[in-house]
Amino acid sequence: xxxxxATLRMVQDSGAEARWPLxxxxxxxxxxxxxxLTVVRPAPHVWEFGRLMxxxxxxxxxxxxxATYYVDEVxxxxxxxxxxxxxxxxxxxxxxxxxxxRRSLAGWSRSPHDAIFRIHPQTVSGFRPVRGTES
Numbered sequence: 638x639x640x641x642x643a644t645l646r647m648v649q650d651s652g653a654e655a656r657w658p659l660x661x662x663x664x665x666x667x668x669x670x671x672x673x674l675t676v677v678r679p680a681p682h683v684w685e686f687g688r689l690m691x692x693x694x695x696x697x698x699x700x701x702x703x704a705t706y707y708v709d710e711v712x713x714x715x716x717x718x719x720x721x722x723x724x725x726x727x728x729x730x731x732x733x734x735x736x737x738x739r740r741s742l743a744g745w746s747r748s749p750h751d752a753i754f755r756i757h758p759q760t761v762s763g764f765r766p767v768r769g770t771e772s
């Protein structure tokens with residue numbers, strides 16, 4: 638009896654399926670466009686009240702209008718893991734909320750260029766590899 642070799646295929650997740658791993662991760666990458674170039678910055682995040690709070694070494698003026706926040710956990714050896722991305726309008730933290738946001742994202746190094754952004758996701762999506770069999 639022969640069995641077909643297992644293959645990996647990517648399954649798209651959306652909404653709550655993609656949000657769940659995003660909420661559970663502690664850090665990822667903020668992606669935005671600055672002067673016609675795509676910029677990627679490492680960042681810790683917290684999901685709070687339907688928004689992502691992200692602290693990253695980027696000047697507040699650099700992140701305009703919208704941003705994408707991306708997290709993943711991919712294990713190449715086993716072919717398992719997931720990716721998730723949330724995209725939407727991004728804004729600098731209101732000065733009245735800054736103390737709360739700094740406490741929520743404590744423990745990361747700070748620099749003069751650090752800023753705390755709030756992303757209001759309009760889309761949340763992700764992918765995960767699953768094992769299947771070839772036909």
